[in-house]
Amino acid sequence: MLQLLNHILLSYVCIVTISLFLRKGASGVLNAVIKRIRDFPGVDTIIDVLLATKVRDFVRQIDRTDESQVASRPVAVRIPEKGIPHEQLLVEMHNLKGREVKLEDGRVFAYVYTSEGEHYDCIQRAYELFSEGTAAGECHDGLVGEFSRAFMHENALNPMIFPALRKFENETVAMTASMLHGDHNVVGLLTSGGSESILLAVKTYRDRARTLFPHITNPEIVAPITVHPAFVKAAKYFDVKIVHTPLDDNFCPNLGLYKAAITPNTILLVASAPQYCHGIVDPIDKIGKIANEFGLPLHVDACFGGFMLPWVEKLGYEVPIFDFRVAAVTSMSADIHKYGFGLKGSSVLLYRSNDIRKYQYFAYSEWPGGLFASPGLAGTRPGANIASSWAALRSMGVDGYMRNAQQLMNTTNKMKSTIEDIKGLCIIGQPHMTSFAIRSNDPDVDILAVAEVMESQGWKMERQQLPNCLHCSVLPHHIPHTDKFLAALTQAADTVRGNREFSTKGLAGVYGMVAKMPDKTLINDFLIQFFSEVYTTK
Template sequence: MDLPAPLQWTEHVLFSLLLAVVVRSYVLYGLTGVLKDLVKFLRLLPGVDTLIQFILAREVQTFMNKVSATPVDSEPVKKAVEIPEKGCSAEELLQDMAELKALETVTEDGKVFAYVYTMEDEHAKTLRKAFDMFNDPTGYDGNDKPSARENVVNQFAHTFLHENALSPMVFPALRKMETEVISMVATMLNGDSRCSGSLTTGGTESILMAVKCYRDRARELMPHITEPEIVAPITIHPAFEKAAEYFNLTVCHAPLKPDFTVDLAAFEKLIGKNTVMLAASAPQYPYGIVDPIEDVGRLATKHNLPFHVDGCFGGFMLPWVEKLGYPVPPFDFRVQGVTSVSADVHKYGFGLKGSSVVVYKSSEIRRHQIFAYSSWPGGLFGSPGFSGTRPGANIAASWAALRSLGEDGYMQKAEQLMKTTLAMEEGVDSIQGLSIVGKPAMTAFAIMSTENSGIDILALADAMEARDWHMERQQLPNTLHCTIMPHHIGREMVFINDLTESADEVRGKASLSSKGTAGMYGMVAKIPDRAVVDEFILQFFDKAYKL
């Protein structure tokens, strides 16, 4: 039966287009190019891409079961893994460690040709001793002597010290621990079982991965954007600038209002045709103030843009502070529009250094983070994050830290640290000429000098350093940053007394503004070309890392 004339015409047009594509591909790329473009063309037809995805998922499952050291479930996890309500005992963790280690590939039998380059000998023992010297997480309880729990965290690190998370199949215990850490963090941040993520080497990598993810998402969904942009407050962590430089984006910074919160009207005006993501902090590192996440979430929803919350600093503190009854504005997956959150295990998660998590609302978003390369003679290559090789020690220690502390342990730490923080803030406000910047939400704050106080805040930092305090100086405007950590517990009055004496020492002495680091910062602040200041920073690091 002949097709109606309009359908015949459509058929001829489609066939002509397909023929043109085939001829062009063959001329330019040969038979391989023809097949590649033919597949692309077919995937545009209704239902074809869905069928391809179904077949791929089935083949991936078959492949994983063939190459994995242990069976891999074909069904997704129905119930998310949560941080236990009560921390696990050292004995429980040791039992867990034995069971996990039993899952792993035994490299000592000489049948593995990649991933592990070490062996159990005297050299390995020396490495463990060196690791302990610089990675012993003491001081969580305000003591110098590690607890039984801390010792077990170290034992986890020891046990998996040489294992490599480059391959999720060779070391299934690492894969289990990593996915469970991600799930525990996701539930802590009020995500659900659809959440997906990665354990990274730190907050910077978590942020880099989020930016890379949304850049690649834009390449797929918004290919017309050739100069992608991020909109964020001026207080956003410099890792976003680093990511933008690495991945060829631009960060558009919104200014702050007099109360040190972001100007939302200015923020929205920066959203334009090239915007591929929004970002904000929970809290801002400089002042400990949580950005208006709900408001930015509404903007993300309104403009149909992904929104990353940088909770690297506060992700492991704000949930517990909120549960203790302190005022914490919503900042996590409860907020409509939030599509990803980062949180550092090695900060208030009390894990080993080099541990952070980036969590996405769904695996559909996370897929844009993953790097895949199928044309290498060395085999099929994929990597979920910036790093290829990833040390098993940090993954294992992160898992052990979350399970050993539990919600009750984190609540206890948060309560202790908040009491110390509030005591310090109250002490600062009692000193003539000093005040706390804005309204901090957790265990961090900044100190500024009040107008006409006669106190140069940078000279105050120099005076405090003469009393053996290591002060964090900030600029635009000049302030002093204080993050309150376990080793500050019980030292509140020492801090306030020294700060009071230092303020009295520098008050009214304008000459101190030209001396010490106060003089250096003052000089830098007067340089109008920030590129010159950037060059100063480059030369500083170049000099610092020379023998």
């Protein structure tokens, strides 16, 4: 049977080749034949297998590094049970740095643009100044700063030139995947933050749909109204329609309406772990069943909680299943620069397999400057952030993350229980980690006015809407100030009770105006004008 198929395929190729030669001449025959052959079912799979073999051979040829020291794809790297001592990490870092190409030798002609002498020192000091205070717990500023200095000018756009960065990135992805119950097939990439992770995920699934379902010309994404605005940004950037669905009385997605929003144009379902607004994890296992029913991929945005929920669950708190244990979950995003306690500009985007991740990449083979490809949205990828992300996970260790989670949950629980006892205030829903939202349950207490009073006393409050409330993310620097915060909040609620004066001041007045305006496009115009004004040199 196989021999017969080979004869049929060969005969078809001969006929097509002769026909194309007569019409296009020799120059156009090869490309056209390849295109026709790839239209055959299964041919692309064969080509992929052959390409994979050739790529592995190619990487072995150009990889000058010691594979025993710098692994290209560690399959069993996990966050260490105990945080690695700082001095040990620094020794390991310096050993890896010593095997990198030395820029001062003048042998690198791309990717890195530096200046020697006093200017270099000035840039380094400025970087250190504004990277202070970004880490917490075991991973202190000195260690992260050391990593940042060492790799401050290295560029991960080409993973073969800087093998240490390749090791750091692959191992950071592997550690994060393991933490989120991913198996050895889970792959990923470090990005510049949650927004880039989300944008890349949307771009990936759009391109996947273009290839697998070319009949879908108006792709749609279904997501609860509480998903991060980066999904809306991604939809606008990549010409995808986002269909928002409402919440139920518990501030979770209304699953009936969520399911009803799915159409033949739907290419992706989205859920949050947790959603930022109220700190509540969406029912991802139930959304996963909907995804299976319709044969759709499911992305879980755990940018906010990915590096906190696993430890909260290990502490014994009730956390809905949210990660790769849900079979329908095809990708996840988790920010190291949030509760992973790494430098700002560090996020991980994970895919269940490379069959999905391959749609993320961009490749262009016709540029006079050479063959070009990039894994993410950015071209230049700062090495310092990749190195410090690796350092953060290894320095903290499971024990460090667990200690932080325990302390922060104790503080969170104290805050929530006290707030519930403040007359006129309450917590929205049932938050699952170190985050919650405060609202008013008394018409005489305007929660936005409470924020104005708090601001007048030096507290910076995060205002939210639909419904009006205040967001709190509890972090290590809040622990010693918990009692002062709760006392100030109690006093603020008492101050505004029945007093409408504060409801017209500052942002309270702005949010009050927004709530009354039926045409939100005017508010969008206002926000755009705001940025135009702020980002202007006076």
